[in-house]
Amino acid sequence: MDTRQRLRTSALVCAAAVGMLISGCSSGSSFSEASAPSGSSVASPPGAVSTEELKTYYAQRLSWRDCGVPGFQCATLRAPLDYAKPDGRSVDLAVARVKATGPGKRIGSLLVNPGGPGGSAVSYLQGYAGVGYPAPVRARYDMVAIDPRGVARSEPVECLDDKDMDSYTQTDQTPDDKPEVAKLSTAFKGFAAGCKSRSATVLPHVSTVDAARDMDILRGVLGDEKLSYVGASYGTFLGATYAELYPDRVGRLVLDGAMDPSLPARQVNRDQTAGFETAFKSFADDCVQRALCPLGTTSPEDAATRLKDFFAKTDAQPIPTGESRPLTESLATTGVIAAMYDAGAWPQLREALTQAMAGDGSGLLALSDSYYEREPDGTYTNLMYANAAVNCLDAPPAFTTPNEVDAAVADFEKASPVFGRGFAWASLNCAYWPAPATGSPHRIEAKGAAPILVVGTTRDPATPYKWAQSLADQLSSGTLLTYEGDGHTAYGRGSDCVDTAINTYLLEGTPPRANKRCT
Template identity: 40%
Template sequence: MPNAPRTRTAALTAAALLLSSLLAGCSDDDSGDEDLTAQELSWEDCPAPSQAEGGGNAPSPLPDGDEWQCATMKAPRDWADPKGDTIELALIRARASGAAGSRIGSLIFNFGGPGGSGVKSLPSFGESYAKLRTRYDLVSFDPRGVGRSAPVRCANDQQLDAYFQQDATPDDAAERTELLDSTEEFNEACEKNSNGMLPHVRTTDAARDLDLMRQVLGDDKLHYFGISYGTELGGVYAHLFPRNVGRAVFDAVVDPTQNPEQSALAQAKGFQLALDNFAQDCVSKTEACPIGDTAQDVKDRIAKLLKDLDSKPIEGIFPRELTQTAATNGIAQALYSRNFWEYLTQGLEQAYNGDGRILLLLSDSLNGRSENGEYSNLTAANVSINCADEKPRYTPAYVERKLPEFRAASNLFGEFIAWSMVNCIDWPVAGAADHPDVSAPGSAPILVVGNTGDPATPYEGTRRMVEALGKGVGVELTYRGQGHGAYNSKNKCVQDAVDGYLLDGKVPAAGTVCS
């Protein structure tokens, strides 16, 4: 079924590119007794991103003229058999720009998803991390199953267009059957087309890849910047390798204590809060809000639009129409960043006049669809990693019993997110656990940054991550703002705190609040 919003920071880059303009697989050779920690990476100019990474042009040079460099790193296909077959993981870096002798090491980024390509995302944010680059090589990667790193594959582009057009909030038995049949077909295609990778894309596997990467890059400690799902990956790494943690920052924090149902319900509340804030912001401006007279009027008109689209879609981007599902996706995508609120206002204003193009573009960006109709493997990887990680398997009957609770959390997003809980129905690989283990006694301090207005990773998860990491490990920093994440909001207080820790080792006082 179409995915409900998950922790997808990487999708924001695709959205900005879309709006502003309107594989290496598995190696079956036996690695024998090869010591993968001793491998030497061959860094070269970066090619254009693959379709699985999202397509587009090769990254432009950095502001100082330096070129981005790319390489591939061998890793065990199956970490339970570390001397068996290998896969290749795609990496990207920008060499440190500071004076000789000032370099600390590599700073590895994961931008979220799960399923986002770090190779494509890092250059898009390059200028935001220029200060960090003065003392670090900036490094990111496509996690296993993602982009050019042994990507999982499910449906083709034409099938995905149909998949994302269908009704994700069934109103009767026929619609429910259609939704479940489509979900099962998608999941069967993942098993058929993913070259046996589905058992090997858990977050614990990616965490072990991170530690191998640390060693191959020549670092004694892992210096790490995790955003959104990247905070979960970082927490799992800290649990597995607490003594190897260097300076680490978690921004837009996943709640590690919640099972998938609890996480879905929290996201419904989070997106409703973001919608409330968007509506209030629109009507509070000096100029009249073009989509409603009061905040409640804004929300009521959105609800009516979605209800009308359920029975009668409007013109979108030929030949696709704007359906209720696509509109809900598009609204959710715009709530990931306050910078997109103006697009949401424009998109809603157009939709009320029968034009669904902007909302459909926003929906496309959330789903990893480029302007030429090609999809990245974001959705395939997102489903595959989540289903490999998450033990619960929710039945349609269970979801239906929970619908009143989800509707109470959000009349706009509740049902949509609730039905996403059946994504793992009949998945061929058992889920690993109810929730990740991130306890990390003995780890160096980890700066944990939460945003009070975050829709996708609600603020309450920040404190729970701090507590789960353990005493003396997590250091909480609060940003009173809007959108998904804090550092890239360009709030000076947040950036000074993060830069001070990563560059100079200065741990901010626990409980620091930025606004």
């Protein structure tokens, strides 16, 4: 079995990943006032430009072509590199679509984004959403994706070569002394320097606000008066940002696995730490009831202790994997975290832990490679590079010095005795970022927007349920749909209740009753 593909089709994309842990129709239309954003609808950030100055971008026509995947078409959308200077350099953004299949009257375009930041929306559309979304939705919508700027096919951010990325992922994330702290800091500095060296031009212009503005250009070019959109994980922050900028352009927005835009980076990272602890407890509770659980059969608490001991032993003595990369503590931890996103991966994790404890780390290494999007030939996608670039631009860093992290470790370990230390130190990465943050945490209300559906999963590891509650409360037209279950995001996970509620909203525009709960 190709574990990488299995996890990717389970929408394994993170929400607000940090450091080395991730803590993704017509042939165009001419510009018209109906397809361009009205100036009064835009909560413009400093340096923003007027609609008139962006006319040429909204007036462009997409040249659709076959892109090698049956049924799908691809095109390139142009957008300004710097929205404050629209007459300057532009960026080329990859777009893909699959047309509505019918029967029934076409509603319009439905944009999808799998999260990350850094997840390829085009790959997600071609690999899952364009064929896996419910048939009634695909019948009525042209399914569309755009790789956000800096991601995958859209002028990707690059930072390290593959060999250096291998070394980076093996860096000890739980330093025990000053030399190990210095080594981790050096790794973060080297990563940031590589991004600056390879991607200096695009690096200051890959914020979520930039990506949301790009989506509105695409909406206008496609000829849709309003944006219909399904965003998962970080994609919920992107969707909420769009709603804040263009509330009167909001059509039917589904924000699944929601982020809370009001939280500072440190709180985001700590909340995710607690989220992964909740997910691990759920896994452990299931595991200890099985005769062959590698973490014992006593109790979830004992399972947590055994896993911590395993990590400590791996830190002291990495485990062979049958290839040149041994399983280090950092890779082992990432492998375990990868399986927390989807309860369907729990059997695979049990097997991988059993093998590792017997001296074969290949199973956990494969899980870790899936998480980092490392291909079997040793190459990496740019997921982690784009992830850091967007996160570090969207908000000030969680920590600015190693001393600040050291003082916060106990608080993170309180949130998760198993993962807390690693998550705390991983939060240091933006401290050395070469492009200063342009965003800041704030509530998003999107006053005047049509009803927006916010979806939260009660035991979601990456986007804790309370974030969905908060976002639904912030949005002036937000409605919360709750999935009582495990895993990251809810749509398409097997709950007829969730899927029916979302499908009804997308097809009829009617959100579920307030605070509807599903299992």
